[in-house]
Amino acid sequence: MEMKDFIEHFVEQFDETPSVEVSPQTHHHEMDEWSSMIALSVMAMIDEEYDVQIKADEMRNSKTVQDLYDIVQSYLNK
Amino acid sequence: MLQLEGKHILVTGASSGMGRVFCQMIAKEGARVSLLARNEDRLKETLALMGGEGHKYYICDLTDEEQLKATVSTLEALDGVVFCAGINDFVPLKFVKQEKLERIFQTNYFSQVILTQMLVKKKLIKRNASLVYISSLSSKLGVAGTLLYASSKAALNSAVRVIATEMAPLGIRANAICPGIVQTEMLGSTNIDEESFTKQAVDYPLGLGTPEDVGNAVLYHLSDGSRWLTGNCMVIDGGYSLK
Ligand SMILES: NC(=O)c1ccc[n+]([C@@H]2O[C@H](COP(=O)([O-])OP(=O)(O)OC[C@H]3O[C@@H](n4cnc5c(N)ncnc54)[C@H](OP(=O)(O)O)[C@@H]3O)[C@@H](O)[C@H]2O)c1
Secondary structure, three states: OOHHHHHHHHOOOOOOOOOOOOOOOHHHHOOOOOHHHHHHHHHHHHHHHHOOOOOOHHHHHHOOHHHHHHHHHHHHHO | OOOOOOOOEEOOOOHHHHHHHHHHHOOOOOEEEEEEEOOHHHHHHHHHHHOOOEHHHHEEEOOHHHHHHHHHHHHEEEEEEEEEOOOOOOOHHHOOOHHHHHHHHHHHHHHHHHHHHHHHOOOEEEEEEEEEEEEHHHOOOOOOOOOOHHHHHHHHHHHHHHHHHHHHHHHHHHEEEEOEOOHHHHHHHHHOOHHHHHHHHHOOOOEOOEEEEEHHHHHHHHHHHHOOOOOOEEEEOHHHHHO
């Protein structure tokens, strides 16, 4: 799993946010476009792309894109 | 006299959440309960919580036709069935796939219809019995992310009306109950977290529901007191729909 691809998939879930605005340090909960629907989409994307089912509280407790990436990575390492 | 004295009731989804509480409430009203679900340990836990006598549990995956057949062949005649087994999966439209549709419809719709069909064909549903299907308020709304779940429950609502018509000559009744959000294990297992459910509580004039709130409606549906009720879909949602 590459961070670059992860961000690309992540950004695909948004309608307006351009990919230049998202980095591993981005606090996703603070993004303008962030919503519960986007959170659901990100979880569905992670399921589809990485075959990982992250839990709702993991989604909520992750602050940055890096955190999310690390969660997915930890499942992949299991 | 107890409301369900002498009756024999089958409850699917008896190993958790609402199904578990329904079993306890039904037993308390004097009925003998047959419990059905996949997880034996959790079925036993339910059994241990129940009063009364003569209850039995059946380990069965409703989506497996062979297991279903085997279970139905050992069941005794029924005065009522509560179809409570169900699953949920919140997925936005753009991630909907045939496979996901099939999975949710297997459990929430196909298996409900097939189980009913088998019970009827085998004449295991007694005259004047009551069939109670636990649907969901989601089937009447359009909440984002609920496409799979809501449409599986809407299909169930339609089936219930047809079943009601076909079974009426035998005095057998079929009704759906559509609860709003009820605090059960299901909420924990979905991909929507508890916090967002708690946030939704503000939209419920009477607060979120408990399994007992729905259980009281189930008892009414199973009792002879509801003998003139069929093909109905009862919304029970603490006033959520008023908004
Ligand atoms: N909670 C809510 O807010 C809410 C609101 C409206 C409607 N509902 C509906 O109410 C019903 C009960 O929900 P709940 O919240 O009590 O859920 P729950 O705690 O997750 O329980 C679901 C039950 O269904 C059983 N089940 C699932 N798949 C099965 C299968 N293939 N074969 C046999 N049994 C199966 C499970 O048992 P095993 O895992 O042991 O098989 C479990 O006992 C569901 O139909 C749900 O859609 C819930």
